[in-house]
Amino acid sequence: MPKKAPSKIGGVALTVFGVLALAACTLDQQGGTAQPQGDDTSSKPSTDGSSLSVEQARERLEELRVEAENDPSGYDRSLFPHWTSKDGCDTRQVVLQRDGEGVEVDEDCDPVAGSWHSPYDGETFTDSGELDIDHMVALNEGWRSGAHAWTTEKRERFANDLDSSQLWAVSASSNRSKGDSDPADWLPPLESSHCDYVVSWIEVKHTWDLTVDPDEEAALREVLAGC
Incomplete structure (x- = not known):
């Protein structure tokens, strides 16, 4: 009897089985599982702006107490001790490391190299001395x-x-232009940052249970309406 020709289907099955076996062996050697190419699910947490979405900011805004602004006498910055140290670095130094790219520090935790993008005006700096940490x-x-x-x-x-998103590394000029103004009186020069700015503002006010005055609330609503 003449021999039967090999089944094409059987040959294809063997080929597919071989490819799958090779892939399984490779993964076993690597100690991992396959990840689709071009679909990296890992991401670096953003250090700019609030973690809130615009919709969440709208919800938080509804929960803020709207009251006429009270300005009791006796304010002094010393009543808010700031740039406290922890683990050898003060708060300013921590923010500069967090918000910069390629930051290197000396033995005193002062940045000696790196670059910083100021979200208020879009400027980029390589000298940390040109930056303020804005509240x-x-x-x-x-x-x-x-x-x-x-x-x-x-x-x-x-x-x-x-x-929270209370502390931002920004250009000294933009921070000093802002002063202690609320969004009714000052918004960043870079218009594209306005949404991030008011979302962050709302987050901080909500986190710390601080009030908003009527003009401030109106300004926040106006910006959010365009986000």
Whole structure:
């Protein structure tokens, strides 16, 4: 009897089996699982702006207490101890390391190399001395919004808050232009940053249970409407 020709289907099956076996062996040697090419699911957490979405900011804004601004006498920056040290670095140094690219520090934790992008005006700096660490909600604005009634310990936590988006590394010129203004009186020169700015503002006010005055609330709503 003549021999049967090999089945084409059987040959294809063997080929596919061989490819799968080779892939399984390779993965076993690498100690991992296959990841689709071009679909890297890992991501670096952003250090710029708030972790809130615009929709979440709108919800938080509804929860803020709207009150006429109170400006009790007695404000002084020393009532908000800031740039406290932890693990050898003070808060300013921590923010500079967090918000910069390629930052290198000396034995005193001072940056000696790196670059920083100022989100308020789009400027980039390689000298950390040209940067300020801005309190999103300025200390005096916090005082007027309820912090005057806090303990010094709580004001210190507010002034060194690394958990919310309260602290931003920005150009000294933009920070000093802002002063202690709220969004009714000042927004960053870079218009494309306005949404991030007001979302962050709302986050900080909500986190610290601070009030907003009517003009401030109206300005926040107006910016959010365009986000």
